[in-house]
Amino acid sequence: MTTHPSILACVALVSAAIAATILVVYLVRRPSLGGATKLWLLLGLGVFPILTAGSGNIVGFEATKERSFCASCHVMTVHTADSDDPTSVTLSSRHARNKLFGAEDCYTCHADYGMYGTILTKWGGLKHVYNYYLRGYHSMTIEEAKKSIRINHPYPNENCMQCHSTKNLLWASKPDHKAILSDVRDGKISCASGGCHGFAHPSWLTPDGRAL
Amino acid sequence: MNGSRYPQILRIACFLALAALALMVWSLLDPRPIPVVVAMSVGQVLGTLSLGAFLVVVIADLRRRMEPVIATASAGDSIEDPIKKER
Numbered sequence: 410m411t412t413h414p415s416i417l418a419c420v421a422l423v424s425a426a427i428a429a430t431i432l433v434v435y436l437v438r439r440p441s442l443g444g445a446t447k448l449w450l451l452l453g454l455g456v457f458p459i460l461t462a463g464s465g466n467i468v469g470f471e472a473t474k475e476r477s478f479c480a481s482c483h484v485m486t487v488h489t490a491d492s493d494d495p496t497s498v499t500l501s502s503r504h505a506r507n508k509l510f511g512a513e514d515c516y517t518c519h520a521d522y523g524m525y526g527t528i529l530t531k532w533g534g535l536k537h538v539y540n541y542y543l544r545g546y547h548s549m550t551i552e553e554a555k556k557s558i559r560i561n562h563p564y565p566n567e568n569c570m571q572c573h574s575t576k577n578l579l580w581a582s583k584p585d586h587k588a589i590l591s592d593v594r595d596g597k598i599s600c601a602s603g604g605c606h607g608f609a610h611p612s613w614l615t616p617d618g619r620a621l
Numbered sequence: 622m623n624g625s626r627y628p629q630i631l632r633i634a635c636f637l638a639l640a641a642l643a644l645m646v647w648s649l650l651d652p653r654p655i656p657v658v659v660a661m662s663v664g665q666v667l668g669t670l671s672l673g674a675f676l677v678v679v680i681a682d683l684r685r686r687m688e689p690v691i692a693t694a695s696a697g698d699s700i701e702d703p704i705k706k707e708r
Binding site for chain 1: 627628631632634635636638639641642645646648649652653654655657658660661664665668671672675678679682
């Protein structure tokens with residue numbers, strides 16, 4: 410996985426280095442607990458570690474949005490490889506080629522919408538980690554994963570409607586959209602269904618094009 | 622808290638903080654699920670414990686240093702007023 414250096418990552422690393430230096434010097438020299446020692450320890454145990462944790466958390470949260478992060482689990486590589494494929498015509502790949510999605514296309518599409526969307530999405534991500542390491546996904550072959558791993562809940566149209574609001578005149582002028590407008594908005598018909606825009610990912614299809 | 626234990630507690634706090642920093646740096650250099658989750662959970666708990674231990678020592682040390690001052694002040698209050706005594 411490539412690491413994207415950023416200013417925050419540099420801040421976190423430099424803070425960690427300063428804090429570690431202060432702590433090691435304290436451990437080696439063992440000075441008496443005077444005012445100066447307390448001040449140095451406040452920097453080494455408080456200020457710089459808090460700076461490291463704060464900036465490190467932001468860098469960590471940003472890293473979890475990357476497609477390469479999703480690809481850390483081998484059962485997801487079918488999807489991520491498809492997104493990387495410039496010739497693929499699946500919904501996920503077409504969206505990945507859009508600059509607004511880019512390398513964060515998994516997160517952009519799968520992040521829950523709404524006020525607590527980010528928190529709920531991170532919570533869902535923790536469940537993925539749990540499933541991967543403790544519920545057998547880790548030892549699953551790709552072929553087994555294709556047959557048994559499914560999205561936790563039906564993909565909500567609200568996520569598509571963050572960009573495709575269904576209020577655009579050009580969108581609404583399409584007869585198919587007009588006919589099922591309320592069903593699309595209510596989520597009764599999925600945008601990513603076989604009869605509409607097709608399945609988002611290739612692994613859900615058999616070689617003859619049927620959904621698994 | 623016995624004052625002779627302060628250096629020992631501070632050394633433990635330093636080791637905890639070093640472990641926390643190592644976990645956080647690991648997640649920065651290798652941002653995969655396990656390092657990120659471990660840094661944001663175990664790393665932060667260790668870091669908080671080390672800061673907590675430091676603060677406990679500082680407060681205990683402050684109280685220990687203040688005790689003679691408070692005792693002297695209390696003793697001063699209890700001395701009988703010599704003028705009142707003469708009356």
